[in-house]
Every structure is written in structure tokens, then in C-alpha cells.
Amino acid sequence: MDCTHAQTLLDTYLDQELDAVRNSEVEEHLHGCARCSQSYQDRQVIRQSLKTESLYFKAPADLQKRIQRSVRQAAKAEAPVGWFSWSWIKIAAPMAAVALVVLMIVPYFVGPSSDELLTQEVVGSHIRSLMVNHLADVPSTDQHTVNPWFNGKLDFSPPVSDLASAGFPLVGGRLDYLNNRPVAALVYQRDNHVINVFVWPSDSSTQSSAPIKTRQGYHVVRWASSGMNFWAVSDLEQNQLAKFIDLLKSSAGNSPS
Numbered sequence: 001m002d003c004t005h006a007q008t009l010l011d012t013y014l015d016q017e018l019d020a021v022r023n024s025e026v027e028e029h030l031h032g033c034a035r036c037s038q039s040y041q042d043r044q045v046i047r048q049s050l051k052t053e054s055l056y057f058k059a060p061a062d063l064q065k066r067i068q069r070s071v072r073q074a075a076k077a078e079a080p081v082g083w084f085s086w087s088w089i090k091i092a093a094p095m096a097a098v099a100l101v102v103l104m105i106v107p108y109f110v111g112p113s114s115d116e117l118l119t120q121e122v123v124g125s126h127i128r129s130l131m132v133n134h135l136a137d138v139p140s141t142d143q144h145t146v147n148p149w150f151n152g153k154l155d156f157s158p159p160v161s162d163l164a165s166a167g168f169p170l171v172g173g174r175l176d177y178l179n180n181r182p183v184a185a186l187v188y189q190r191d192n193h194v195i196n197v198f199v200w201p202s203d204s205s206t207q208s209s210a211p212i213k214t215r216q217g218y219h220v221v222r223w224a225s226s227g228m229n230f231w232a233v234s235d236l237e238q239n240q241l242a243k244f245i246d247l248l249k250s251s252a253g254n255s256p257s
Ligand SMILES: [Zn+2]
Pocket: 002, 003, 004, 006, 029, 033, 034, 035, 036, 037
């Protein structure tokens, strides 16, 4: 090891931070080199004198307090005023963006409600019954013929009413499939308008009704009564359909079962 190299390593040697090999190399050089040995001793003297009380002193408590106070004030001046701040926006903006995307996407996954799906199903079934000339499996104007016809075909007995005297003659009945189950379709007529009334047992015995909906030009009304679900669909004028339903509801108790 030459002097130049030894000099560059002296401080590290003094701090005892050299690896074992380097440490012994420097030690060896210092033994054989008076100049570097002197440099080493000078450094040791400086180091010792820096540790004496005359050069090393603690900052007064007052200075410490003043520094802390001014640091706090500087931090306050930089801190955001009130709730509106850029640091809040940095957090809130991505969250708002995510919320917006969720609000936009979720309806596509959730899709229409089960009620709306059933409404579409009812309208579709009504249209099919008119299209394929398959209005009734049992064409009859007699409720006492239509009602027994469902025996053995359904696990319930649909209430069949005769409203001919009120201008809504029974045309017949047929089996249909709605809401994932076989249902009774009771067919009534008003002039040239066909009214399909779909009936199946309700899960609850509570009475309920929903406002008239219009889909593809057809009016759809649903209600529940006497443990049955009723869905009526027709292109009949709304007031006429409402009148028909009132008659049906009031005569339901008199129907054979
Ligand atoms: Zn040397």
C-alpha cells in the first residue's frame, strides 16, 4: 500500500469501519511510514479535542422551543385551509371516478327487475296467443267447463268468472308457462279486444295491486288476492280494462273452485 492510498483510508481507519484485510494493510503501512503515522496521530488529536466541553455544547432550551415553534408555524402556513384542499382532491377524485363507473356499469349487470321481466314475459305470452291462433286449449264461454278443464293439468284451481253480462264474455282457457311455472290463462273478450288473465298461486296471502303499465302498446295490470297472483294484459282501452278488473275482483269470491 502506498502513501496516497493509505491517506485516503485514514479517516475510515480512524472510525474503525474498514474490513479486516484493509485494516491490517493500513496498520502495516503506518508502522513503516512516519509521515502517514503522523497524519494519523494529528487526526486523533483533532478528534479528541472536538469532544472536549469547550467545543461541544448543548443548545439552550429556549432555542429548542423557538425552533420548534417556527417549524410548526411554517407547517401551518403550508397546510390546507378548511376541507377544500388539493390533497383531498387527490384522494376524492379517483374515488368519485370509481363510484361513477360503478353507477354506470352496475345497471347493465343487474338488468331489469324481476317485476319488469315478468311484465315482458306476460306481454310476450299475450302476443303469442294472438299470433299463432292458439287463444284457448278449451274454447268455451262456460266457466263450469273452463274451470274443471284445468283439473289434473295444474296443481291449483284458478277462479274462473263469467262476466258476459257485463260485456266481457269468457272465451276459454289454456295452459301457459310464466314465472318459471305452469299457469292458467283465462281468456276474455271485449268487442275485438282479447284480454288474457294469467293466474297462479301467490307466495303470500296479502292483497296487493300495482298501477297499470304499458309495454309495446299493451296494458298490463297485476294484483294478488285470495292467495293468487293475477296478471291481466290487453290492448283494451285503459278505463275499460280497469272496469273489467274491478268486475273480476268482485266476482272472484263467487267463482266455483
Ligand atoms: Zn505513508
